[in-house]
Amino acid sequence: MTKIESRQDKQKFLGKCLVKAGLLTPDQLKTALSEQVSSGRKLQEILTMRGWVEQQTIDFFMENLVFTNLLIPKEKQLSQNRDNRQDNNFLEQTKSRYVDSVNSGLTLQKVLLCLSPKNTLRLLLLLIIFLCTISFAGQFSLYFLPDYPLRDLLIYLFNVDQERNFPSLYSAIALLFCSILLFLITSAKKIAGEAHISHWRALTIIFVCLSIDELMSFHELLIAPTQKLFNTSGFLYFAWVIPGAIFVLMFLLAFLKFITALPKKIKRLFLIAGTIYISGTIGIEMLGGYQANLYGQDNIIYAVITTIEEFLEMLGIVIFIYALMSYISTHIKGISLNIIINHNQKIVNN
Structure with a gap:
């Protein structure tokens, strides 16, 4: 698998994780992926430009999600059902860490300045x-x-x-x-x-x-x-x-x-x-x-x-x-x- 293919798979995996976390809809992910193919821009750039996901949310998921399974040859990967169960378990842990960090104010604090x-x-x-x-x-x-x-x-x-x-x-x-x-x-x-x-x-x-x-x-x-x-x-x-x-x-x-x-x-x-x-x-x-x-x-x-x-x-x-x-x-x-x-x-x- 080339570096370009690996990067594309990581971005797709990131999109799926955001959908499973309830931060992105399937239709939004589909639109973003289509725009990614036509424009050549990164998925995270498209998501932030459209205002669907904030940059700090993407940064958090990118820092905490594990992409090692994307580097394993497809014939040696686990079955799709097992992958989904592992992804769901890990996603729940990641989402929980994200929510806890925001609520605790110890590792992640966000101040929003909204101007009308x-x-x-x-x-x-x-x-x-x-x-x-x-x-x-x-x-x-x-x-x-x-x-x-x-x-x-x-x-x-x-x-x-x-x-x-x-x-x-x-x-x-x-x-x-x-x-x-x-x-x-x-x-x-x-x-x-x-x-x-x-x-x-x-x-x-x-x-x-x-x-x-x-x-x-x-x-x-x-x-x-x-x-x-x-x-x-x-x-x-x-x-x-x-x-x-x-x-x-x-x-x-x-x-x-x-x-x-x-x-x-x-x-x-x-x-x-x-x-x-x-x-x-x-x-x-x-x-x-x-x-x-x-x-x-x-x-x-x-x-x-x-x-x-x-x-x-x-x-x-x-x-x-x-x-x-x-x-x-x-x-x-x-x-x-x-x-x-x-x-x-x-x-x-x-």
Whole structure:
């Protein structure tokens, strides 16, 4: 028996064991085996991709099942009935060990983090409304209310137009969370051998860069040289919007086919999220630049404009997160976040 045949028999035996353990149906095993023949992928990859069996369950069975009977020549194997009895006995022992280990919490502990797209959407909406409300209240108190203890510190910590404070930290984390979701989708697409992997990977990198920029404000370094180069003022007072608009145009041209290939609901959510985000990032930013150019930045009108700008940016990202989570839940099977602690070793499976 060759190594390839031995590996195939092991995978079939694993499938039968999962069926006997009640973790997989016969129809699911039949479908997986057929897909294995057509795709050439491993059985365990197919089972996890389809979300039928979790990876840690497969790992446990692979570590504890004995496959020595598969290496014995067929003419020297025991009768089929005896094999079945031995398999059943061993399977019951293995299943019992698996259940006991999970229940005891001594050898196997599993922590599941389950995220609902709708619940996440509600939570993030409440959070951005809170941040923008507190920010504007601070600006209002600065211009219209008497001084109070720690006023300047509180205004700085919650001002959405400032960097390295709570709103900017939230925005950076939200953008980083987008990149994590995009990375999960990219990995699943790569395993499945589907199209547009490069587009998903590029989006992952873009959102990592946006997250870093949110904390460090690298885009503002473009203002002075661009102002000097084009002698901008008025709506283009914050001159970084010129290279920003060029980047958006190039992005749309590069991702047009990718966007049109998305499922209808996800495509609509992507477009809504992108429109809202760009409206705030570039559109309202230009309006704020006009106000700053004429009257400076120390006035309540400018504070209102920047609050609206940041709210639209945050709202666009929230909708994008909802779109990605909805896409994962409806179109990507087998993605879960688990933490397994086994023999004092921690393994994270995505």
